[in-house]
Amino acid sequence: MPLNRREFTKQSAVAGAGLALTGAVGALATAPEALASDEPEAYGAGHDHGRTLGYGPLVADPDGILALPEGFSYRVITHSGVTRLESGEFTPSNHDGTAAFAGPRGTTYLVNNHELKGPRGKWEHPVPLTEGLVYDPAAAGGCTVVEVHRDGTVAEWVGIAGTSTNCAGGRTAWGTWLTGEETEDLAGKNGMTKDHGYVFEVDPYDRRANLAPKPVKAFGRYAHEAVVVDPKRGHAYLTEDASGPNGLFFRWVPPQGFEHGRGKLRALADDAGVLQAFRCIDSSGRFVDDLSRATRIGTVYGVDWVDVPDRDARTTPVRKQFTDGQVTRARKLEGMWWADGGAYVVSSYAREESPGTAHDGQVWFYDPKRRTLTLKVLLGVNAAPDEDGAFDGPDNITVSPYGGLVIAEDGEGVQHLFGATDSGRTYPIARNDLNDSEFTGVVFSPDGDTLFACIQSPGIMVAITGPWRRQPRR
Numbered sequence: 001m002p003l004n005r006r007e008f009t010k011q012s013a014v015a016g017a018g019l020a021l022t023g024a025v026g027a028l029a030t031a032p033e034a035l036a037s038d039e040p041e042a043y044g045a046g047h048d049h050g051r052t053l054g055y056g057p058l059v060a061d062p063d064g065i066l067a068l069p070e071g072f073s074y075r076v077i078t079h080s081g082v083t084r085l086e087s088g089e090f091t092p093s094n095h096d097g098t099a100a101f102a103g104p105r106g107t108t109y110l111v112n113n114h115e116l117k118g119p120r121g122k123w124e125h126p127v128p129l130t131e132g133l134v135y136d137p138a139a140a141g142g143c144t145v146v147e148v149h150r151d152g153t154v155a156e157w158v159g160i161a162g163t164s165t166n167c168a169g170g171r172t173a174w175g176t177w178l179t180g181e182e183t184e185d186l187a188g189k190n191g192m193t194k195d196h197g198y199v200f201e202v203d204p205y206d207r208r209a210n211l212a213p214k215p216v217k218a219f220g221r222y223a224h225e226a227v228v229v230d231p232k233r234g235h236a237y238l239t240e241d242a243s244g245p246n247g248l249f250f251r252w253v254p255p256q257g258f259e260h261g262r263g264k265l266r267a268l269a270d271d272a273g274v275l276q277a278f279r280c281i282d283s284s285g286r287f288v289d290d291l292s293r294a295t296r297i298g299t300v301y302g303v304d305w306v307d308v309p310d311r312d313a314r315t316t317p318v319r320k321q322f323t324d325g326q327v328t329r330a331r332k333l334e335g336m337w338w339a340d341g342g343a344y345v346v347s348s349y350a351r352e353e354s355p356g357t358a359h360d361g362q363v364w365f366y367d368p369k370r371r372t373l374t375l376k377v378l379l380g381v382n383a384a385p386d387e388d389g390a391f392d393g394p395d396n397i398t399v400s401p402y403g404g405l406v407i408a409e410d411g412e413g414v415q416h417l418f419g420a421t422d423s424g425r426t427y428p429i430a431r432n433d434l435n436d437s438e439f440t441g442v443v444f445s446p447d448g449d450t451l452f453a454c455i456q457s458p459g460i461m462v463a464i465t466g467p468w469r470r471q472p473r474r
Contacts, residue, residue: 053472054419054427058388065460067431072466074430077154077452078112078146080125080459085144086157089128092116092144095454095461097179097226097335097396098441099171101204106150108445109204110452111159111177112461113166115440116140119191125459127161134162135213136194141166143179145204146461159202160213164192167241168226168335168396174261177202178216180224182241184317197221197313199238201265209263217270219252220311222318226336228343230368234260237343237366239333240319243353246290246329248277248319249345249366251305270312276305277318280328280373291330291347291364292356299375301328303366330354330362335396335408342367344376346394348410360392360411377405377420385413391426396440401448403471408453410438417442417453421471430464 055069066074076083080093096113103109120126120140127142142161148154160179167182178199185196198215219227225239234254240247253274258264280288280301288294288301309321319329332348347362363377382392393411400406404421406429415432417439432439432455441454441461451464 053421053425055429055466058428058431061433065432065434065455066462066464067433068464068466069429072464074462074464075152077110077148077461077463078144078156078459079461083154083156085128086155087128087130090125091156091459092127092142093123093125093457093459094141095456095459096166096440097168097170098443098452098454098461099169099177100443100445100452101171101175102446103147103205108148108450110146110148110443110461111169111179111202111204112144112146112441112454113169113179114141114143114459115165115167115182115456116142117165117183117190118185121191127163128158129161130158132211133158133160133213135160135200135215136162136164136192136196138162138191138193139164139196141181143177143202145202148463157207159204159210160200162213163200164196167224168239170227170229170336170338172201172229172260173231175203175205176262177204178227178229178265180227180238182223182225184221184223184313195221197223199224199227203262206262214266216265216268217312218265218268218272218275220250220275220308220318221313223247225334226346228336228338229260230338230343231260232341233368234258235368237336237345239336239345241332241334242317242319243331245319246331246354247333248322248327248329249333250308251276251278275308275311277308277322277327278373279304279306279326287325288328289324290328290350290355291362292350292354292359294362294375294378295357297375297378301373303371303373334394334410337397337399337405339399340365341369344397344399344405345373346397348393348395361394363394363397363405363407382411382413385411388414388431389428390414391416391418393438395438396442398443400471401444402468403473406442406444406451408439408442410440415439417451419471421473427471434460 058067078091083091092114094115096115101109126140143159145159165182169179199219203209223242225241227238236252238250330347331350334346337344343366345364361379394407395410396408409416417430437457
């Protein structure tokens with residue numbers, strides 16, 4: 001049922017007053033050049049407020065890989081072209097979205113996407129075509145599963161192969177990984193022998209469950225980024241990274257009586273449930289055409305959902321199936337994380353392809369109970385991306401067990417991992433000293449002791465340890 005103006009005004013007043021957050025993030029404005037905050041401390045990344053923020057300045061790495069605060073250290077877990085899979089092939093390149101799962105006897109399983117687009121011949125280290133785990137033998141991408149033992153030993157094997165442009169993805173409540181293809185290539189295009197642009201499920205615990213990969217076509221075919229599942233209602237939320245026109249934020253509503261669990265998604269009919277795109281209205285009841293229209297932290301929109309006409313997009317991409325005024329769009333809808341009863345959603349930047357105000361990153365929070373979308377992070381355009389200290393281009397995100405968010409940067413120039421507190425102050429966690437490749441796959445181990453992250457190119461996964469501590473909320 002669509003929200004009416006009175007209902008939305010009542011709900012937006014509650015949402016705008018702030019959410020009850022548990023280890024998550026409140027209204028944020030990251031410095032420098034944060035937009036739309038009237039609170040001076042929102043700009044003050046260096047203020048103490050009685051407790052030290054962050055972990056201190058970053059120290060250059062003598063090995064030229066990762067700068068960290070004093071007292072922290074890292075070790076390389078996988079390195080494309082250097083480390084090897086159980087089968088003997090090299091670790092694939094282009095690491096991206098990652099999730100961590102608790103394994104037996106203190107081990108950690110990490111499912112790691114490899115964002116490799118197009119035919120295998122383009123790449124020196126594609127995902128190996130492991131028997132029984134291949135969707136399309138022409139495609140280079142897929143996922144690997146990395147098993148990290150307490151004693152530091154590592155094993156890695158293929159979870160799925162023959163997929164394309166595996167980007168952000170998402171962890172499920174039942175202990176599996178959903179990997180999305182950020183492409184719309186149909187069979188016959190770019191050398192592909194099957195249609196692409198789908199979500200696949202990978203089980204880190206049961207290799208047999210990954211045999212004969214089957215796309216979850218019910219989630220639609222488009223340039224997938226992240227996906228999260230509401231464990232209470234069963235809805236799946238999905239982001240699309242696309243332009244011309246800008247991409248959409250989707251919701252999949254399961255069919256009546258459907259219950260999630262291992263193996264349930266691959267058993268769905270291709271047209272099961274309903275795929276919908278979001279449509280936002282402001283507190284005056286006016287339609288919002290693009291999220292770049294928001295210029296203030298705390299902006300709250302009401303959300304309605306519009307059915308997708310042809311989710312498999314046989315002739316027309318999903319985002320082009322809507323006319324102006326039907327749906328809300330955003331540039332580079334990227335990472336998501338489910339926490340606090342809702343989804344944190346990243347829009348990485350907006351420029352001339354967006355109708356509103358240029359920015360270098362937004363993080364929104366969608367509250368499914370109130371059906372509201374609240375702006376939590378708004379980054380101003382970074383005028384000096386090659387200078388260390390500024391943050392821009394959020395991509396993969398995770399909620400930290402020590403409070404706030406940890407954000408992987410995919411911006412211009414210097415690349416960081418950085419934290420953001422509830423009150424909007426930011427602090428550096430790591431800097432890429434190797435090259436200008438983006439950070440990806442940021443996630444804490446199940447026990448919270450280790451932060452895993454990846455440098456996408458050439459493809460390096462690291463484990464960061466040190467004196468983690470609870471960050472001040474204010």
